[in-house]
Structures are given as structure tokens and as C-alpha cells.
Amino acid sequence: MNGHKDYEFLNIEQRKVMLTYFSSFVRKLPISYITFVYRRSRFEDPARLMERMGRDISSAMIEHLGFFQSFDDVKVYYDNGQDIVKQALDRSVGKVLSKGVVRRRKTSMTDYRLEQVADYLCTIELALVKCEAKENGKTYNKFFGGIGSFKRNWLKQARSKRI
Template identity: 80%
Template sequence: MSQRKAMLAFFSSFVRKLPILYTTFVYRRSEFADLGKLAERMRRDISEVLLNHLGFFQSFDDVKVYYDNGQDIVKQALDRSVSQILSKGVVQRRKTSMTDYRLEQVADYLCTIELALVKYEAKEGSKTYNKFFGGIGPFKKNWLKQARSKRMRQTS
């Protein structure tokens, strides 16, 4: 356990130094009448972020979408939103393996931090979370605060 905690801390330090921004979305399946409504909401949320930060995304020569194809509904929402908002010639899609790309590992880490917050707030935090993060207080003060410093700011 101590070796894993140390590796997590080193990875967290690595993430802190990267010039990246991120955003996440949380959906509860039970809040949607069917998968079609959920898919539409995902697509709309992704499109909104892309539109709100269009200048940022257009500042790059290449935009690559990495997704492990774990959930088809997520893949479809990403594909539809990105191809609708960004130029198709700029977007490159890659099927990936977590071990192949550091940025995909970073994305997984940031999603894990955001999911831990959801679990803690729903009083569903596990013993494992507490072992790694030290409970909700230390988690928010350290891990979440560090991750959120990389969060894409909402524009209005």
C-alpha cells in the first residue's frame, strides 16, 4: 500500500507540472428516461464546452481524441460533438491502450479524482479511498485542489 501511495503522489506531481486543462461530466443513469436522452445530454454538454472554448481548441494544429471505447454511448457522444464543432480535417481519432499514452493515464487520474469527490459527497467513499486520500477533508484540501487547478474554467 505504501508503495502505491508513493506512486500516486509522484504521478500527482507529474500532473501538476503538465500544461493541460480538463473538464468532466457526471451523469446518473437513473436520472434519464432512456439511453437516447442520456446520449443527447452527453453530446450537448461536450458540444457546449467545445463551443465555449473554441478559440483554445482552434489554436492547435491537431486535435486528437483518445478514447478506449469502453462505453459506446460515450464514444458516440464524443464523435458527434467533436466532428460537429471542430473541423474534421483537424480531428484525429486514436484507439488507445492506457499503457501507451501518458495523457490518457493523466485523464484517467483526473477522472478518478472527480469520481472520488462524487463518491465522498454521496457518502459512498470506500476504505480504499480513505487509505489513499485520507478521508474527505484531506482529499479536498490536497488531491482535489491540485487537480482542480487544471480544470477548464466555465465561460458564460
């Protein structure tokens, strides 16, 4: 959205069109997702935050255990952006699912479309958090419009994929 790296030569309208196409692609995928939101400032230290993340991931996986057990393999893709997230994922998934079905892969955003989809869905969820906290900037408004338009269009479409 911000026009960095490969997108720096595209104007906002071109990037908006690409985002709309990608949104359409996501809408057609047979996927489900869940997100968690944390404010680091609300935790005494990183260990408490990681503990909370791990507990939330484990709880969600147990709540939807049948869904996860319906697959022969569960692949955990993480770009190692934040070590605390990687550790919480590794511990939680390892606790809930049999070690034989879990495969871990270090990835790059350009390697896997599903990782791009995950990033898109997290961007939509983060946009809601920022809008509600009145922290959304000009970029969000340019891409999504006001909060009403954002909720009716972008958020509604993304949330139709939530577990």
C-alpha cells in the same frame, strides 16, 4: 489504486507513493481538463443520456472554442470502454471542429501518458462525487484521507488544471 493486474504485488503504501509521484507529474504538465458527471439512473434510456452528453460536450467546446482552435490538430483518444461515450464524443467533436483537424485513435491505457493523466483526473473528480454522496469506500479513504484532506490536497491540485 485497487491493486489489480500489474499492481497486485504492491502493498497499499507502495501504491500510494506511486499515486503521489504521478500526481506530481500531472501538476507539472501544461494541460487543461473538464469533466462531466452523469448518473445513468436519472435518464429514461441510453439515447437520452447520450444526447445530454453530446450537448454538454458541444457546449463546453463552443464555450472554449478559441482554446481548441489554437491547436493545429485535436486528437480524440478513447479506449472504447463505453460505446455511449464514444458516440457522444464523436458526434460532438465532429459538430464543433472542422473534420480536417480531428484525429481519432483507439488506445490502451498503457500506450499514452495523457490517457493515464485523463484517467487520474477523472478518478479525482469521481472521488469527490462519491465522497459527497457518502459512497466512498475504504480504498478512497486509505489513499486520500478524509474529505477535508482530499479537498485540500488532491482535489485542489487537480482543479488547478480545469478549463
